[in-house]
Amino acid sequence: MVRLRPVDAQRDAELFERLLEPDVAGPFNHFDSTSGAPLRVALPGAGRVVIELEDGTAIGDLTWFGNPYGPTRPSLAWRIGITILPEHRGRGHGAAAQRMLAERLIATTPSNRVEADTSVDNIAEQRALEKAGFVREGVLRGAQMRNGIWGDQILYAITAADLGI
């Protein structure tokens, strides 16, 4: 249904600009100036892929970075994030793409865990993650500063054992 491909900076410039527009990023992925200064640090292991349909239409992106739970490499979990263009939502693409990325990250790296966190109010992403096989693990209180307000995030994860890898 969907596939993931590497970023092509020139070809994807327009897509990436669109993903930043407030009405595309949506209320849970748009951070105005009252959210504070941008975090200007290189996140460990950060990556990005484009989500496309079988006919090559680019419909969104997935990003990830490493979140360490200990001093050794296997304890680095991956934290992923996603945006699908509004006209392609509600067709299962978000769930399929996140499942695909989780499988790939677990199969090709020493990590055991892929995580995603989303606002307690972001029902679409919670539903997409649950359809992708992610397990709801708990609430991260006051974790995200968005548009001047501290919000709670829900933490989801999928492990190698969940995936049978």
Ligand SMILES: CC(C)(COP(=O)(O)OP(=O)(O)OC[C@H]1O[C@@H](n2cnc3c(N)ncnc32)[C@H](O)[C@@H]1OP(=O)(O)O)[C@@H](O)C(=O)NCCC(=O)NCCS
């Ligand atoms: C979250 C997002 C990636 C989901 O992508 P998607 O392709 O629409 O996801 P899916 O179609 O796989 O699943 C979405 C599910 O949420 C449901 N849904 C959507 N909006 C909903 C709402 N307001 N209330 C309840 N359920 C909702 C859909 O019906 C669907 O469930 P279903 O298949 O059981 O009917 C997409 O909505 C998006 O890009 N949102 C803006 C950016 C964002 O919020 N990213 C995540 C930040 S953490």
